[in-house]
């Protein structure tokens with residue numbers, strides 16, 4: 092697993108090659124092996140390919156258009172809309188898009204008590220651990236991935252379209268890589284670690 096940690100890259104160019112159901116199932120199995128707060132396992136995975144993927148991308152595009160022209164939910168993130176459009180293009184090329192849902196999650200518009208807030212943080216950490224497991228399992232199989240949060244530009248539209256309990260956390264694009272990027276810059280260990288004895 093350590094080589095996978097070091098070799099993993101965000102992949103934004105994919106070959107036109109499908110991922111077998113067996114490989115996709117292995118990746119999902121790795122996701123559900125993640126640790127979770129109180130073993131609540133608050134994850135749900137929705138695998139999108141073919142027509143379902145096309146439908147989802149249309150909804151995503153509608154959300155981006157609303158953010159640009161009508162009542163924006165994320166007015167301070169306008170400068171990132173161009174990048175979100177690029178993400179749509181990447182998703183078009185990827186053979187599989189996985190939506191990851193926090194099945195116990197509350198709406199981002201809801202007021203939470205401190206306890207609810209903590210529970211939400213713990214559930215999101217659990218779902219994120221499961222996402223990272225899947226990215227590493229994919230890497231080990233030579234399958235590329237991209238963790239995507241630009242979907243929040245179409246949060247309302249995609250949530251309604253998904254019609255699933257809980258909250259949308261992220262999308263992941265999977266496919267065989269058509270690029271092999273160098274490692275992206277990382278902060279220096281000495282700048283971010285504080286040793287206290």
Ligand SMILES: Cc1cc2nc3c(=O)[nH]c(=O)nc-3n(C[C@H](O)[C@H](O)[C@H](O)COP(=O)(O)O)c2cc1C
Pocket residue numbers: 099100101102178237238239240241242275
């Ligand atoms: C929570 C999260 C959300 C991300 N959302 C996007 C996204 O919407 N679009 C995109 O192109 N990359 C997205 N990324 C990928 C990051 O840009 C990438 O991980 C970072 O630049 C480091 O590159 P690396 O993954 O190759 O190490 C996301 C990554 C994380 C962890």
